[in-house]
Amino acid sequence: DYGGPGEIVSPSTGFAIPMGTPQEIVERVRGVLEKLVADPSVIGPMGERARARIFKHFTWKAKAEQVLEVYRWVSGERGQPDFGMPLAD
Numbered sequence: 001d002y003g004g005p006g007e008i009v010s011p012s013t014g015f016a017i018p019m020g021t022p023q024e025i026v027e028r029v030r031g032v033l034e035k036l037v038a039d040p041s042v043i044g045p046m047g048e049r050a051r052a053r054i055f056k057h058f059t060w061k062a063k064a065e066q067v068l069e070v071y072r073w074v075s076g077e078r079g080q081p082d083f084g085m086p087l088a089d
Helices: 004-008 022-038 040-057 060-074
Strands: none
């Protein structure tokens, strides 16, 4: 949960592991994996939501559309765009 990945992963699309010592990070990853083993039914739906999120916000096409909206704002064609930072699901 540091830098870029903190914006990319949302609670409904993945697990953001807080920074810490190497041992703390290992323990946090272990905790997430134990939860997934205990209830693997969350993996499929979470993966589908993650894939949809990537296509909505992070493909080249999505980024180009965001840049276009910024140009439209700067040129006075529209108001300031709100991309929902941090990005909403």
